[in-house]
Amino acid sequence: MTIALLSTDVRRPTTLLLAAFLTLAGAGPAAAAERLEISGKYGTIDFAIGNSRVFRTTGSFTDWKGTVKVDDVNVGQSSVDVIVKTASIQMLDTQQTNILKDSDYFDVAHFPEMTFHSTRVERTGEYSLKVEGDITLRGVTRPMTLAMTVSDRQPQAAPGARYARFRGVGTIKRSEFGMTKYIDMVGDNVEISITTEARRH
Amino acid sequence: MAQSSYHPVAKTLHWVTAAIVLVMLALGLWMTGLPLGFTKLYAYAWHKWIGLVVLVLTLGRLLWRWRHPPPALPDALPAWQLRLAPLAHWALLLLLLGMPISGWLMSSAAGVSVYWFGYIPLPDLVPRDIALFETLRTTHYFLSRLLIVVLLLHVGAVVHHDLLRRDRIFRRMWPFGGT
Numbered sequence: 475m476t477i478a479l480l481s482t483d484v485r486r487p488t489t490l491l492l493a494a495f496l497t498l499a500g501a502g503p504a505a506a507a508e509r510l511e512i513s514g515k516y517g518t519i520d521f522a523i524g525n526s527r528v529f530r531t532t533g534s535f536t537d538w539k540g541t542v543k544v545d546d547v548n549v550g551q552s553s554v555d556v557i558v559k560t561a562s563i564q565m566l567d568t569q570q571t572n573i574l575k576d577s578d579y580f581d582v583a584h585f586p587e588m589t590f591h592s593t594r595v596e597r598t599g600e601y602s603l604k605v606e607g608d609i610t611l612r613g614v615t616r617p618m619t620l621a622m623t624v625s626d627r628q629p630q631a632a633p634g635a636r637y638a639r640f641r642g643v644g645t646i647k648r649s650e651f652g653m654t655k656y657i658d659m660v661g662d663n664v665e666i667s668i669t670t671e672a673r674r675h
Numbered sequence: 676m677a678q679s680s681y682h683p684v685a686k687t688l689h690w691v692t693a694a695i696v697l698v699m700l701a702l703g704l705w706m707t708g709l710p711l712g713f714t715k716l717y718a719y720a721w722h723k724w725i726g727l728v729v730l731v732l733t734l735g736r737l738l739w740r741w742r743h744p745p746p747a748l749p750d751a752l753p754a755w756q757l758r759l760a761p762l763a764h765w766a767l768l769l770l771l772l773g774m775p776i777s778g779w780l781m782s783s784a785a786g787v788s789v790y791w792f793g794y795i796p797l798p799d800l801v802p803r804d805i806a807l808f809e810t811l812r813t814t815h816y817f818l819s820r821l822l823i824v825v826l827l828l829h830v831g832a833v834v835h836h837d838l839l840r841r842d843r844i845f846r847r848m849w850p851f852g853g854t
Contacts, residue, residue, distance in 0.1 A: 520803065522786055527793045529716040532786035532803060566785050566808065573711050659716055 507551065510637050510672035513539035517640075517670020519558060523648070525661035531570060537562030540590075542640070542672050554592040554605050554620070554642075556668070560585060578655040585612045593617075601625060605642065611651045620644040620668070637674045643667045680847045682743050688736045690850055692771065695729055696826075699774075703819060723782060724792050730775035733768060740768075746847055763828055770822045777815040784808035 514536050524530035540556035561582040565571040575582045592607035601624050609618040620642035627638040647662045648654070681689070699722065706718035745764075748757055779800055782789050786803035790796050801807060836844040 520786070527790035527796075528720045530787045534805065564805070566805075569711055656713075656716075659713060 508544040508637065509675040510542040510544060511539070511675055512542060512556070512640065512668075512670040512672050514562070516636075516673065517668065519556075519666065519668045521664050521666045523660055523664050525663045526659060529660050531566060531660070533563055533565040533570070533574065535559070535562050535588075536564060541675075544637075549595055549597045549603075552592075552595040552603075554590065554595070554607065554622075556590040558588040558590075560588050579653050581612055590618065590620075609646060612653070614651045616646065616650050618644050618646055618666075631674050633674050635674060636671045638672050639670070640672055641667065641669045679746060679843075681745060682739075684739055685736070685743065685745065686848060686850050688732060688739065689848060692729060692732050692736070695725060695732070696771070696822075699725055699729065700819070700823065720793075723778060723789050726775040726778050727789070727791060727797070729771055730779075733771040733775075737768065748844070749842070751842070752844075760832070763825060763832070766825050767822075767829060770818060770825060773818050774815070774822060777811055777818055781808060781811040781815055784811055 519535045519538055520532065521534070522530060522532045535558045538556060538558040540554065542555075543551070543553045545551040560580040561575065563571060563574050563580060563582070565574055574580055577584075580588075588609070588611045590607050590609050592605050594604075594606040596604045596606075598604050598621075603622040603624070605620040605622050607618055607620070608615050621644065622640055622642040625639045625641075626636075628636060631637045643665065644667075645663055645665050648664050649657060649662050702718060702722050702725075706715060706722060709715040709718065748760060750757075752760075779789065779797070783799040783801045784804050784807040788796065788799055833845045836842050837846070
């Protein structure tokens with residue numbers, strides 16, 4: 475993703491000219507792409523399990539980090555990668571937390587990490603993106619789509635400072651990852667949301 | 676002669692609430708210790724649903740009480756009892772509001788919307804916030820213990836008035852056999 479992706483800067487003739495020049499000169503990607511860091515220090519990954527009206531529960535992961543590459547000139551070159559430490563799962567109480575760490579669910583002893591790698595990034599609006607990717611959980615990889623919104627963009631941010639805020643939401647079916655316990659009662663859908671600051675590398 | 680008994684509507688609301696509250700306290704104390712499973716999940720769901728019935732009943736009682744004040748206590752009662760009785764009754768009514776409201780807030784803060792009896796979607800009172808959820812869980816716990824204490828006082832007063840003093844105070848709320 476780049477500057478166009480997240481703001482209206484690209485519409486400025488000078489930016490467009492500059493971007494065109496850099497692309498023509500072959501220096502485009504190196505000059506225009508931003509590498510941003512996201513992590514559990516500056517954001518949250520929350521999820522809600524269940525489409526049941528009787529029972530639903532929520533939780534979050536506290537230890538995770540990732541990289542966002544922003545390429546405004548060629549949005550398709552943008553990417554999102556996230557690695558989540560499954561043992562950092564936190565449910566509403568210790569009992570639920572322990573059950574979700576256990577082998578019926580995240581099996582954190584055997585699968586300490588859960589990952590998301592984007593495969594396709596598409597701009598859907600002035601401040602929104604569609605990020606398609608693969609989520610790997612319990613050794614199973616399945617596609618997942620995140621609807622992302624971007625706010626508070628600071629293209630002039632210094633290294634280490636906040637560059638933008640991202641919020642992405644998507645849904646997976648837990649049965650596809652072998653997590654089927656209580657599926658009749660609680661339901662299969664898991665809504666995942668990631669809300670984070672992205673800091674310039 | 677002054678009104679000597681509660682109105683049948685007030686009596687009905689009181690006894691229905693009493694029965695439900697006893698069930699709710701038992702359910703609440705029992706369900707938290709259950710292992711996660713079918714029983715526990717349904718126990719929590721029903722606890723929420725019935726708790727909100729108590730909220731509606733209590734709001735109904737407050738409205739009724741506003742229009743139909745309870746019968747005055749006899750002057751013959753000791754002064755400390757004349758002062759303490761209304762305080763205890765108001766404490767109970769407030770706790771019967773505080774319990775379901777803190778429970779509803781707790782569910783909202785946990786990010787779990789309530790579908791009343793599985794059919795009626797209720798609004799979330801606050802957005803998901805786990806720190807707030809922890810605070811509300813503690814609040815709900817302490818209110819429940821306070822409710823148990825005031826209820827014991829309430830039942831203790833019945834024993835005191837009806838068995839020891841035999842002053843007919845309890846008969847004003849007793850649903851059978853008139854006054």
